[in-house]
Amino acid sequence: xxxxxLLPALAVLLACGPKGGGPPASPPPPPPPGGTFVxxxxxxxxxxxxxxxxxxxxxxxxxxxxxxLRVVKGGVLLPTPxxxxxxxxxxxRGLIGVTVDxxxxxxxxxxxxxxxxxxxxxxxxxRFTATGDVALAGSETILLDLDDLSTATNHNGGALHFGPDxxxxxxxxxxxxxxxxxxxxxxxxxVLRLNPDGSVPGDNPSWPRPPGxxxxxxxWVCETPTPSPSSRAQAGCSSTMWARAPGRRSTWGGRAPTxxxxxxxx
Numbered sequence: 001x002x003x004x005x006l007l008p009a010l011a012v013l014l015a016c017g018p019k020g021g022g023p024p025a026s027p028p029p030p031p032p033p034g035g036t037f038v039x040x041x042x043x044x045x046x047x048x049x050x051x052x053x054x055x056x057x058x059x060x061x062x063x064x065x066x067x068x069l070r071v072v073k074g075g076v077l078l079p080t081p082x083x084x085x086x087x088x089x090x091x092x093r094g095l096i097g098v099t100v101d102x103x104x105x106x107x108x109x110x111x112x113x114x115x116x117x118x119x120x121x122x123x124x125x126x127r128f129t130a131t132g133d134v135a136l137a138g139s140e141t142i143l144l145d146l147d148d149l150s151t152a153t154n155h156n157g158g159a160l161h162f163g164p165d166x167x168x169x170x171x172x173x174x175x176x177x178x179x180x181x182x183x184x185x186x187x188x189x190x191v192l193r194l195n196p197d198g199s200v201p202g203d204n205p206s207w208p209r210p211p212g213x214x215x216x217x218x219x220w221v222c223e224t225p226t227p228s229p230s231s232r233a234q235a236g237c238s239s240t241m242w243a244r245a246p247g248r249r250s251t252w253g254g255r256a257p258t259x260x261x262x263x264x265x266x
Contacts (some may be wrong), residue, residue, distance in 0.1 A: 043077040046070060051113075051158060053098045056105045059133070065094035066227065069112065072259060082110075083128060085137040088117040091153025096123075097160030097170065101196060109196070110135075111143075113160040113170060115238070120148040124164050143168075143198030147186045152176035167201055170196040 008147050046063040055061065061074040067087040070080045097113030104110065108130035116124045123146040129139035149156075157173030174180040174189030181189030194200050 042075065043070075043072045045077055048094075050095065051097050051160070053100050053110075053158065055100050055178075056203050059112065059198065061098050061100070061111070063095040063098050065089050065096070067114065069095065069098065069135075073133065078133055080134060082130070082133065085112070085114055086117060088115045088121040091151075092156040092173070093121065093123075093153055096156060096158030099160045099162055099168075102162055104130075104164060108136075108265075111160060113158055115149070116145070122148045123172065124144050124195070125168075128197075129199075141198075144192075146172060147175075147188055148176070149175050153222065162196075163193075166196070168196055170194070235238070 003073055016188040038087055042060065043062070045111060046062060046064060047068075049062050049070075050065050051063045053061050057073070058073075062070045062072060064070060066089050067088075068081040069085075071080075071082050085095060089095075094114035095112065095114045097111075099111050101109035110128050112126050112128065114124055115121055116125070120253040125144040125146075127139075127141045127143055128135040130136070152175055155176045157171045159169075159171035159181060161169050163169050163217050170192050172187055172192060174192050177188070180186060181235060183189075195206060
């Protein structure tokens, strides 16, 4: 079992209003002449879409919560899914994140974040290989199985993206338990950093390992305030934005950090 990666920094409270309340914000000004924003439907017929990723060739991969990954190609929703997964899809669970490898044009790798139903419901990151518009049979490679979930089905996270450093970043919900975000004994309520093959990046700073996690290099931990990181906009109204150095804790409501980051690597 490989050791834990928990990511480099960015616990962020999004500003959605003046701190401490006050009158509602004024509506945005109208667009300037010639700058009208136009909404154009790209595909219809999707069932509970949750996330999407655009491939270099222009195809759009769209997650449906129930476990199917659909493909929009040339403006048409293809009838055959890229892959259909068995998922737990209650509440905010299901197929909740997708991203394509930076080298997708040559390796065909595509990554999914979904809630596996067995042996106990838990979130999983897997890599698939594309062959044409579908996944190559038997190509699923499980990169990470996260902690088992409680009976709560909200605050499940789901964001999955590559950073400019070529590392894979994922937002993990705190499973409706705000305390998880401040615990180093599980991976819930964190932003995690992985190599594309699921291994631990060598430049992740040392940190105490969660139980059952082993390996030679420690996790990079950025604990996020409640609500947890997610593809959805779920931040409280505040004029404060927090940005933390790698391995440092972030807190809710503008309070000072409660814990220093890890010691520097030797």
